[in-house]
Amino acid sequence: MPIQVLMPALSPTMEKGNLAKWLKKEGETIKSGDVIAEIETDKATMEVEATDEGTLGKILIPEGTADVAVNTPIATILADGESAADLAKAPAPAAKSAESAPPAAAKAEAPAPKAAPAPQAVAEPDPEVPAGTEMVTQTIREALRDAMAEEMRRDADVFVMGEEVAEYQGAYKVTQGLLQEFGAKRVIDTPITEHGFAGVGVGAAMTGLKPIVEFMTFNFAMQAIDQIINSAAKTLYMSGGQMGCSIVFRGPNGAAARVAAQHSQDYSAWYSNIPGLKVVAPFSAADYKGLLKAAIRDPNPVIFLENEVLYGHTGEVPKLDDFIIPIGKARIVRSGSHVTIISWSNGMTYALKAADELAKDGIEAEVIDLRTLRPMDTETIVNSVKKTGRAVTVEEGWAQSGVGAEIAARIMENAFDYLDAPVARVSGKDVPMPYASNLEKLALPSAAEVVGAAKAVCYR
């Protein structure tokens, strides 16, 4: 029976890709290892190699097709002795193909918890954006790149350094095109040496340069955390205000998909514990852009926590010459009167989805996107809780000594008399992140858990 070639997944978070080009024609002989096609995602372009031998029978997905789902059959290969007539025996392409494909490839489970696009249903207009501003649709990845490029055009002291930021165009393609525009002097590929290059960045910042230090992920920044905390965060204080450090440490933080314990940790709580650091963790594309620009201009060290799962998500970004979101201001993304849900970064995915669900049951949730973890916008949280009397925090990180615990404490300190129920926390489970798809889902928070917590505090 003809062999099906399926759309491959090129990364843990890939859900679909473009079929850029066919390098073999129908009828051509194919040997194992031959490059037959080029696949493109917003992160990378990859070659598809044949793993079977035979003749390229039929191309099922023509080149130039966008958004081909992972595991979709893209071609059939005829084995020796098979002819075009045998193609009919091949399982029909399209949606149901997965069921009849070989079991290994057919595991049609969505790649971990991010099957559904993030709800970006924003009920409340952003107060930072003037009414009538033209908006452009961008991925978060593009918003980040534009923020860096704009700031680099504006200030020659700004440069980017990190692993694979230049020639590779960014391990997650966030720095795409920067090398071409700004050259190797300002877009610097480092060796794999986090502790060392974080220190180099801090030293350069002490002289007044403004480095953007990219960590491939914040998991690797644990190698560098001494320089971030002991050198970057404390020097201004230790020098009596003489010598500070304007530097941004940025990169993906938290769980991606199926990368297990050492690559999935959420460091929100760790960095937000440290005086001297500012910690930003946005959710929407506009906030990613406006806050990164603010972070680069900030005279203090800023930890800019991104989320790999969100990189490919699109959102409306104001088309303004200089769009800045001030650090330290939360945003009410959805108004409601029954319960306040507070989250940030990818936690907002669960929070917003839960708010939709709750609305169906007549519970109107007010959803706050914290955006900045330090300094924390206590006022916005407290004002909301004074109105709703109930609060749920949502984070991917662990509960113990977590950001949710901090929020709960602030609510208790500032709005105790307004509370109609104890603050509930939804968080990552108290285990290292497991690899297995089902366990990973269980370890992460879910919209259902947020719904459950919100109903519990509403005594429903």
Add this chain to the structure above:
Amino acid sequence: MAAPKKAAAGAAQDKTDGGSPPEFTREQELKALREMLLIRRFEEKAGQLYGMGAIGGFCHLYIGQEAVVVGMQMALKEGDQVITGYRDHGHMLATGMEANGVMAELTGRRGGYSKGKGGSMHMFSKEKHFYGGHGIVGAQVSLGTGLAFANHYRGNGNVSVTYFGDGAANQGQVYESFNMAELWKLPVIYVIENNRYAMGTAVSRASAQQDFSKRGVSFNIPGKQVDGMDVRAVKAAGEEAAAWCRAGKGPFILEMQTYRYRGHSMSDPAKYRTREEVEKIRHDQDPIEQVRNRLLAAKVSEADLKAIDAEVRDIVNASADFAQHDPEPDAAELWTDVYR
């Protein structure tokens, strides 16, 4: 700047040149003597104040190692940066920072370089291009490499002089920094002050490669062992290294063979070496006595030397007085300088 004497990168590892280092002029000898004396008397006074309880926390004295910073400073030019670890009082005085400000920081007073918020290990002076004062062993090596990165980025011709000890030389980030410095040809002189003991651990008990000038071999960084007790040898080596850096050839390693007379810190039990060992080095190699003896041989009068000593003592005594009478920082200072 003179061209480096050993220009070939392959010629990297030199032992101390056999002959004596270039002679100093009388003026240079007098300057070196004064600077080294200032450090020694300052440190002796700091030790006293510590004993009196006027200085708290940790206090690491530089006595015995004075020729290293004084010789290096004589090899630098305005704009070159200095960064070091926690045994930093000598470095600060050598860069021209005021004794009053350093001593008042040791006593935790508002007139200290860090307004009393940094202490012995954390002082800085933008004006004197002194970038600390770092309490985490080895951290200053990456930071100092970053200073050199900034010089390279700006193309300002300045050199970063990054000091660390034989103990810090075993930290991983030192080699991460070496790699990047050579890869990017950054103008940094790594001055390894080998005073033979990392706290109480002798070099032979901690280091597989005890020739620290060779620590850059696998990165192609040239290195040189220098008699760190002879201020002339230090200056000559410093000039060679600085010229190498300024010529765009990248980093240079200088192993300064020196010795610390006092304990690691004030609470050192001194069980790891003998009193005789300390006395012998003090007697045979003291960096200040070497200069004094040369000056006397060159017919500088005892009285002239005493006058220098008196001037230095006045500065140090005044700093001790200032540091004990200057008020503590205002309570409001607790909350300042966290962010700017």
